[in-house]
Amino acid sequence: MRQPSSVSTRESRTNWTTRMEAVKAAIYLPENARVLMQAMQMGKVIPLTQGEVEIRSRVDPDSPQMQRAWEYWSRRAGMATGG
Numbered sequence: 587m588r589q590p591s592s593v594s595t596r597e598s599r600t601n602w603t604t605r606m607e608a609v610k611a612a613i614y615l616p617e618n619a620r621v622l623m624q625a626m627q628m629g630k631v632i633p634l635t636q637g638e639v640e641i642r643s644r645v646d647p648d649s650p651q652m653q654r655a656w657e658y659w660s661r662r663a664g665m666a667t668g669g
Contacts, residue, residue, distance in 0.1 A: 606647055609659045 625631050634642070645652060 606652070606656055606659075609663050609665070610655070613659050613662045 622631065
């Protein structure tokens with residue numbers, strides 16, 4: 587898997603994170619839309635608070651959890667995951 591090194595520029599890290607987010611969105615957007623539509627049929631949907639969104643967005647793209655997720659999303663998107 588290709589990723590920025592520890593001495594990478596801020597721009598490279600931003601591009602890597604943006605690419606990772608785009609692939610993640612492509613995988614989860616259809617599923618999330620389906621779940622939201624089903625939830626709306628059941629009643630009022632309560633969105634996450636701003637604080638919950640901020641906590642969720644504090645994910646280190648270099649963490650082992652994100653690397654594992656990236657491999658999963660890459661496979662789902664039909665991308666090679668060679669490292």
